[in-house]
Amino acid sequence: MKTPAPHPYLPTLVGQLQRQELDRREFLRTATLLGMTAAAAGVLAGLPAPAQAQAAKPRGGTLRINTTVYDVKSPPTATSTAHPLIYSQVVEYLARTGADGVTRPHLLQGWQPSADLKSWTLRIRPGVKWHSGRAFVASDVVWNLTRLLSDEVGSSVLGLMEPYLLNKIDTGQVNDKGRKIFRHEWWSPRAIEVVDTMTVRLNLKAPQLAVPEHLGHFPAVMLFPEERGVFGPGSIGTGAFKLTEIQPGRRAVIEAVRGYWGEGPWLDRIEFIDVGGAETAIANALVSKQVDGAFQVLPDSFAILRNQAHLKFYEAVTSDTAVARMNVRNKPFDDARVRKAFRLAADSQKVAELTLGSFASAAEHHHVAPVHPEYARLPAFNRDVEQAKRLLAQAGYPNGVDVEIVIQQNPPLHLRHATALQSLWKDAGIRASIKTVPNPQYWDIWMTAPLGITVWAHRSLGVMNLSLAYRSGVAWNESGYANPAFDKLLDEAEAMPDPKVRSSKMAEIQRLMQEDGPIVQTYWRKLFTFYDRRVIGFEMHPEYSVYCNQLALSAA
């Protein structure tokens, strides 16, 4: 196979790096997206070679990790980042975004985008085998991607890739509720093609920079085609473990397999333990050494766990957040002045402190975080109660407004968040009452409630969250925000490989969100957890990913 040509933009990128117009992190992340290997990019960026990942670790042992154990019958329809912890050890992704935000090929060996970012050549890693012994080949990739983008399966990957890979067609039919029935299909018969047994090519409808990152979206695992999409204990995958038992709500067990293509696995088995809903139970289990680590720990438990000699603290700065989302289809939020007033009446720093203490930093209402490579620094958005009152009066609410903010019951930090906002908003005449609902019930109303607090997980690029949440008409657009100017800016940003140019585009988008957008966003979270000191190889990932094949237990 001929060596694919490097993306023509790479030399420009390298030049920018050398002239220090670009910082190392932005270079690394963009270069890898454009197809350069992380190692080569690291060398160019002058970073020290990563420590030999294959250095011998102690073998053997059982690890017990606390998490919520969901059922795993259908990984493509996984609904939160807590889901994949278990199944992602058995079936894997084409690409993975690490804790450093760099996307590296995983089941792929590499990728090569065309100059216009509309054609992506994906090369499969040789030597990857399914547990059945058969090799992992191109047809497996096509089978899985087709499923992930199908209406029948209904995966969230469809919403992510729809703008550049699919056409949405009005079938002309209407269901009994009077809603139109749409279906999706590849935008072209050439949208996905098998070049040879180890190469797949995606031809896109529109240019898209973040394809590798989308391929690492948590439901986008490669399932074994012969099992026809049913996943469970004993299922075949490419990963370092096999699922031996699972009891949703209670526990799951995975056991190491031989002959894994990557590092490890060093452990013999891992048990995932579910302690039910109470947060204190997680801390208690860690203290009593009934589990060796937890999927996540909340700030309320920090004080107790910090003093435990056998536990080690891990944290990550992330773009994990919770937004107070205003649904623009409801009064008073249909008026942009009202929305801006709500932002002006809040104080991000104070809310962040009250909600999470030292585990949060202030945000600026536009859902692009300092950890995102394309983040543009805008002038500070300060609290201005007088301006807020003026805007409300101009919009026709001289005596303020009465609203109800809906929040999830767990964890308790949502209540602190809402209470802080409520108290600050009062000064501007915004009278908010707080309504708490059990978590599952929130998901029944999140798309329709006029004002609610929704958690948004970390994503490695600022454009990804914007595209998922605020682009007109997308599946997860909870606010109903539909601004063609915004969509256009976003389209342009997603097509730009140059982070600097993208940054100035992002500045426009961010400003637009602060002026006109549908959210009050006051904090970015630092996620953290505790693991037993004997655990080797763990790193806190902003998306909660855990690479169990890298974990080991030391003897002591």
Added chain:
Amino acid sequence: MTGFLAQRLLQYILTLIAGSFAVFVATEFSPGTVSSKILGPYAVQSQVDSLSARLRLDDPLIERYGRWLTTLAGLTDNPMAAKEVGLGLSDPRGTRYVGNLGFSLMLKEPVIDVLADRIGYTILLTVCSIALIVPIAFGIGVWCGLKAGSLLDRVLSTLMAVLTALPEFAFAVGLTLVFVIWLGWLPGTSMMLPGDKWGMVSQLVMPTAVLVVASATYVARIVRASVVETRKRPFVRAAELKGLPPRVVVVQHVLRNALIAPVTVILLQVNWLLTGVVVVESIFAYPGVGSLLLQAALFGDIYLVQALTLMALTVAVGTQFLGDLCYMALDPRIRVA
């Protein structure tokens, strides 16, 4: 006797039907639909609608309830397991059998399997608790009742009164603080999983302790009151005047009669232990039926909630029946017809 049994059986069945229907109606008001719960929050609306249509969820309440009843009686198939519905739910027992309680929306497993797992633990905790509650409560209650008015009685009674007033969750948290965080003598959670460093016994200590304190204090007061009252009764006075030795008076006359009422109370405690210990199970992560009910109700898992309700009603009717039998056995004057 058979007439009595038959009547009770009929009442039991009517109670189950009325109770489960009431729950069906109550859960109608919770937001969300069965389909959206199975498919999860990010499912596309058209998928949710088509699943609702296949499961015939827009039929009137009565019809849906009727379908649930007939599935339970083994007369119809469970629609959720049908191949064309495509949910991938499977029940090793088949889709049509007596006692088919359906699938849990939350856990995607047959309800029977989910329950069977948890009921065992609930029974274990109940047995351990009762084994301690009865001797403690009766011991203290009888002692205080016989020595009513003495200093010890006053002290103990006040202590009982205060302990009864203590909310369970407060006591549980206090115990955890002392024995888990400070001293490390007991495990923080009682998940009862194999391979745990802490044995099953040590995991049972704190949940049992909280339940025993909450319950025994209450029963002790009842026993004491009953003893005090019985001692005032004329036939006891008569026995004393007849010159019978005190021990005989106490055991044969006072206790035998004083303990009738507390038997009902003990049975009520058993009822509570088997179905209502949500708080203790949540705090200690004990895999019993109570925490399952809470999670199921919060999720809106109608089938699991229904099954748990049936179980609770059965326990309630059962303990009431046992109570009536005990009454009839203990007090020959009572015939509960």
Added chain:
Amino acid sequence: MLRGVGERPLAATGATILLLWACIALAAPWIAPYDPLALDFSGAINHAPSAKHWLGTDSLGRDLLSRIIFGARTLFAVVPLAVGSAFVVGIALGAIAAYSGGLIDQVVSRASDVMLAFPALIIYVILLTSLGPSLINIVIAVTLAYAPGVGRLARGQVLAIKELDYVKAAQARGDHPLSIIVFEILPNARGPLVVDLSLRAGYTVILTGTLGFLGLGLPPPTPDWGAMVVENTQLLSSHWHMAVVPCLAIVSVVVACNFLADGLRD
């Protein structure tokens, strides 16, 4: 009845404690040093007692003492309303069933039996998760849970009393059944019902705390002692008073109710 309270020290103690909290609840806006809902953004949230905040502040910077005081107000709003409603409904059902006899009695008794078979917590959990937690829904749930038991008690009392002479006399006079129930029968049925009321009131206090723990309590940020215990549980190892003080408040009210009940019964 009030004479009875005066003579019995136990009942008197209980009544005094309750009266004390009732006064605190009434006087709350005047005696509480701060607004219980006011968040203190001034910087350090100090859980420890200080000159400015006698009991310290909670995690949102609200004065704990003020929240305890106003918590009494919440309690005296919810509990009497819930228990009162349950008793009105229960007594009405029980009295009507007992007085009418026949089919009405059968229907009401059967329905009560079904409701009584439900463990109370199940009723609360199912109702409050379906309808959502709010004052009205809590009152409804408590009424549904208590009314059957109260009804049964009332029915027993009415059954016994309605055979008495003065009732027969009133019937002979041709008095309206409702006035007979309200003016002749119920006043004489008071005894056990009042005792039951005190006991249930105490239990309801604990219940509001438990509901707060399960997340089914009153909507925030209403000061609620049970919710306060839960909120501050994590601080037990460092500032235990934050959770212990509201807990003691709950215990004092419940003990008072139980003392009252015991005193009235003996």
